[in-house]
Each structure stands twice: as C-alpha cells, then as structure tokens.
Amino acid sequence: MGTDVPESTVESPRWRATDGGSLTRLAETMSLARKMAGYHFSSYIFSHLWLLKIVFAVLRRVRPISIFGKLVILTKMRDVREVLVRFDDFTLGEVIEPGMPWGPFLMTVDWSEQHQRERELLQSVVKRDVDPQTIKKIVAEECNERIAAADGRIDMVADLAEPVVVRIAADYFGVPPLQGDKRRMARATRNLAGIIMVNPPAGSQPWIDSRDDMIELTQLLLEEIAVAKSTIVSHQGNRPDNLLTRLAALLGARAKPSWFDEDWVRRYLTGLVATGLATVVRGTAHTVDQLLAHPEALREAQKLAVALDRAEAYEQSIGNTASEGDRKSAAQRVKQSHDALAQYVYEALRFRPMLPLLVRDAPREAVIANGTKRARVVPSGARILAGPLAAMFDPDVFPQPSRFDPKRPIESYIHFGDGARRCFGEYVARNAVMEMVRALLRLPDLARASGNGGRVRYEGPAPCSFVLTFNKRAMGAQER
Numbered sequence: 001m002g003t004d005v006p007e008s009t010v011e012s013p014r015w016r017a018t019d020g021g022s023l024t025r026l027a028e029t030m031s032l033a034r035k036m037a038g039y040h041f042s043s044y045i046f047s048h049l050w051l052l053k054i055v056f057a058v059l060r061r062v063r064p065i066s067i068f069g070k071l072v073i074l075t076k077m078r079d080v081r082e083v084l085v086r087f088d089d090f091t092l093g094e095v096i097e098p099g100m101p102w103g104p105f106l107m108t109v110d111w112s113e114q115h116q117r118e119r120e121l122l123q124s125v126v127k128r129d130v131d132p133q134t135i136k137k138i139v140a141e142e143c144n145e146r147i148a149a150a151d152g153r154i155d156m157v158a159d160l161a162e163p164v165v166v167r168i169a170a171d172y173f174g175v176p177p178l179q180g181d182k183r184r185m186a187r188a189t190r191n192l193a194g195i196i197m198v199n200p201p202a203g204s205q206p207w208i209d210s211r212d213d214m215i216e217l218t219q220l221l222l223e224e225i226a227v228a229k230s231t232i233v234s235h236q237g238n239r240p241d242n243l244l245t246r247l248a249a250l251l252g253a254r255a256k257p258s259w260f261d262e263d264w265v266r267r268y269l270t271g272l273v274a275t276g277l278a279t280v281v282r283g284t285a286h287t288v289d290q291l292l293a294h295p296e297a298l299r300e301a302q303k304l305a306v307a308l309d310r311a312e313a314y315e316q317s318i319g320n321t322a323s324e325g326d327r328k329s330a331a332q333r334v335k336q337s338h339d340a341l342a343q344y345v346y347e348a349l350r351f352r353p354m355l356p357l358l359v360r361d362a363p364r365e366a367v368i369a370n371g372t373k374r375a376r377v378v379p380s381g382a383r384i385l386a387g388p389l390a391a392m393f394d395p396d397v398f399p400q401p402s403r404f405d406p407k408r409p410i411e412s413y414i415h416f417g418d419g420a421r422r423c424f425g426e427y428v429a430r431n432a433v434m435e436m437v438r439a440l441l442r443l444p445d446l447a448r449a450s451g452n453g454g455r456v457r458y459e460g461p462a463p464c465s466f467v468l469t470f471n472k473r474a475m476g477a478q479e480r
C-alpha cells in the first residue's frame with residue numbers, strides 16, 4: 001500500500017523526501033487508527049460488562065488466579081482485597097502516571113508513609129460533620145431545579161448529573177466552570193476522567209482535548225489559588241468556604257510540611273476534578289440503568305424513596321422542640337430508610353460497577369492467596385487486574401450472584417476499593433449518587449426513553465447521555 005509510488009516521482013530527491021514524509025505520516029496515521037480501535041474496544045469493555053463477566057466466571061472455575069505471561073487476573077473477593085490491601089507489594093503509580101500529566105497526586109504516590117501523610121493533609125480540610133450535608137443540599141437543589149425544568153423527558157447525564165457535579169466542583173471543591181461555562185466544564189470532566197479510566201492514545205483527538213482542558217484548568221486553578229491567598233493575607237471578609245480556600249488557608253500555616261505548597265494545592269485540586277466528577281456521573285447512570293433493568297427492585301426502591309422523604313419531613317417537622325426520645329426515634333427512622341435504599345443502590349451498581357477493574361503492578365515476585373489451594377506466585381513486573389466486578393460476583397461472598405438481592409451485607413461491596421487507597425471521595429460520592437437516584441425515583445412512571453437514547457451512551461469510558469421519561473402531569477397531581 002505505502003510503496004505504491006508513481007515512477008516519475010521516484011527520480012526526484014525532493015519528491016523522495018516528500019514521499020518519505022508522507023509514508024511516515026501514513027504509518028503514523030495507521031498506527032494511531034489501530035490504537036484508537038484499541039481505545040474504543042477497551043472503553044466498550046470497561047462499560048458494557050457482559051464479556052468481562054463471562055471471562056471472570058470461566059476463570060473463577062478453572063483457575064481463580066490466572067496468569068498469562070505478565071498479566072494476572074484475580075476472580076475471588078479474598079484475593080482482590082488482599083492485593084488492594086498490600087500497598088507496598090502491589091503498586092499503582094506507574095499504571096496511573098501516564099494519565100496524570102498535571103503532576104503527582106495521591107494515586108501516583110507509592111511510598112506508603114508519604115501517601116499517608118498527603119492523604120491525611122487532604123483529609124484534614126474535610127469537615128466530616130458538615131460537608132456531607134453541604135453536598136446533599138447542593139445536589140438536592142440542583143436536581144429539583146433541573147427536574148422542574150424538564151417536560152416529562154430528561155437526559156439524566158447531560159441535564160442532571162453533569163450540572164450537579166459541575167456545581168459540586170464550584171461550590172464544594174472551589175473550582176468554578178472553565179471560561180464560566182458549565183457545559184464546557186461538563187465536557188472537561190468527561191475528558192479528564194477518560195484519561196484516568198481508559199487512557200486515550202497520545203496524539204488522538206480525545207487525548208488532545210484532555211491536554212487542552214488540563215492547561216485551562218491549571219491556569220484557572222493558579223488564578224483561584226492566588227485570589228484565595230490574597231483574601232486570606234489581606235483578611236478581606238467573606239471568602240467562600242470550600243476545599244480550595246481551606247487548603248489555601250493552610251498554606252499560610254507556620255508549621256507545614258516542606259512538600260506542601262501552592263503547586264501541591266493545584267495538583268490535588270486537579271486530581272479531585274479528575275477523580276471526583278465524571279465518576280459520580282458514571283456511578284449514578286449505572287445505578288439507574290440497573291434499577292430500570294430490574295423492575296421489581298425499581299418498584300421497591302421507589303417505595304423506599306417515598307418512605308425516606310416522609311421520614312425526613314417528619315424529622316424536620318418535629319424540630320428541636322420535641323423530646324429527646326422523639327428526636328432520636330425520628331433520626332433512627334431516617335437512618336433506617338436511608339440504609340434500606342442504599343442497599344438497592346449498592347446492589348444495582350454491583351451489576352455495572354463504576355470501576356469494574358482496578359489495576360496494580362508487582363514490582364517484585366509475590367505470592368497471592370498464600371496457604372490456600374489456589375495460591376500462585378506472581379512474577380516480578382506483572383500487571384494485576386483486581387476487579388471489583390469479579391470480586392462482587394464471587395459466590396463465596398455473594399451467593400447466587402446473578403440474583404438482585406438488596407439484603408446482602410453492605411460491607412461485602414467493594415465499589416470504593418479497599419485498604420489505604422480506598423476512595424478518598426466516598427463521602428461525596430455516596431451522598432451525591434444517593435440524592436440523584438432519590439430525585440429520579442420520585443418521578444412517576446420513570447422509564448427509559450425508547451430506542452438508543454434510553455441506553456447509557458459514552459464518550460470513551462465517560463457517559464455522555466442517558467434519556468429517561470416520566471409522567472410530568474402525575475407529578476403535578478402528586479405535589480397538589
């Protein structure tokens with residue numbers, strides 16, 4: 001193909017050079033096209049999980065810890081947890097680094113003491129008793145507005161979940177939309193998440209888009225951090241209370257670690273944008289998709305959503321004037337309804353986990369499942385697939401795994417990973433997903449839109465659309 005050059009041009013050195021150039025370009029284009037095909041295939045496999053489910057089910061029976069050269073596939077919950085917990089033996093940095101051109105972030109730190117220090121610093125600006133409520137409020141408000149504006153049909157990705165996470169970024173992280181444009185920011189969250197979940201090939205359009213977004217985000221963050229610092233230094237009144245301003249305030253502390261500086265704040269906030277926004281969109285879309293795929297579970301979840309609304313309304317109505325016993329029992333009722341609904345969310349997500357695969361490297365030879373019949377020696381330099389999807393279909397921990405069972409112990413699920421790298425933003429994710437799912441469950445006659453629109457559609461691994469319908473008129477009647 002590439003050697004098909006007209007004779008007349010072969011004589012001329014100038015043409016030869018040009019042809020050499022175009023041949024190189026052709027080879028590059030073909031190589032990129034091949035890589036893009038691989039990228040589309042990986043993104044498909046990462047989101048439509050039927051193939052992985054079959055592979056894991058077969059391997060679990062034949063060889064629960066399967067080794068193919070330097071690729072290790074785990075299929076049992078115990079082994080997945082073991083690998084995630086053994087921080088020093090199974091590393092993440094090199095897996096994730098190519099997707100993080102903005103510099104080191106928690107996920108690339110493989111030195112356990114340093115990882116712990118940096119994680120603790122980030123954790124120190126989270127107000128455990130206040131922040132979950134703040135997130136719930138942000139999400140509930142945004143959902144109410146978006147649903148009120150919808151006329152019986154809503155794209156739950158583009159018109160609900162993405163606006164919600166863009167608002168979480170602005171109001172809670174302290175990262176306003178790029179160019180003040182919420183749609184633009186939503187696109188950026190997709191692009192940035194893509195490079196963490198399934199890395200697009202260098203030079204491809206999704207790769208270029210994500211690099212452009214990164215440059216803009218970096219610029220924006222530098223400006224926002226500078227503004228926050230100057231308001232703190234000049235003691236100018238009301239600065240917003242968010243993760244960015246809290247971290248900026250720490251920059252001024254007298255005793256602070258040498259590695260903690262403005263660049264750290266920029267890198268970590270970029271990391272939160274990349275790990276904390278499209279993940280929530282994907283988690284919510286997958287949960288709703290699977291509730292709709294299990295109609296009986298959907299009906300029960302809808303009843304629980306109503307029960308939770310009532311329990312919360314009652315708790316609010318009795319206020320502080322009620323006796324301590326009454327307040328306790330009202331709070332207990334809220335918790336019970338909340339936990340019961342959370343079971344449905346976790347179980348639905350099990351069928352389509354937000355992150356079906358987690359990856360680790362083995363820098364040295366190591367034994368997994370030591371002392372058991374399935375023990376295997378993992379070679380040095382191996383890459384390990386420790387999949388929550390595989391683990392959450394292990395019948396030892398999830399009996400009859402293909403059955404939707406909302407009564408499974410909540411601690412059996414590993415949607416948020418395990419060990420020292422367990423999801424940092426779990427408190428954000430749990431509250432955001434739950435509030436969005438609740439808002440949708442309240443809608444009368446909730447259903448998928450017909451055709452392809454009613455399926456979760458993706459750009460790379462990030463959802464970009466999922467259209468639902470509901471009965472707006474019945475909603476009005478409900479409110480009356």
Ligand code: HEM
Nearest residue numbers: 106107275276279283354415416417421423424425428429
């Ligand atoms: C439904 C939503 C989410 C799910 C299912 C999820 C799941 C996970 C999982 C499984 C891990 C472990 C990765 C590994 O071991 O390789 C993880 C890590 C992480 N997540 Fe999430 N996540 C979600 C949302 C969020 C949010 C909202 C944030 C930020 C606010 C966030 C920040 C992080 C960070 C920083 C890490 C790395 C922790 C470390 O290395 O110490 N995630 N997440």
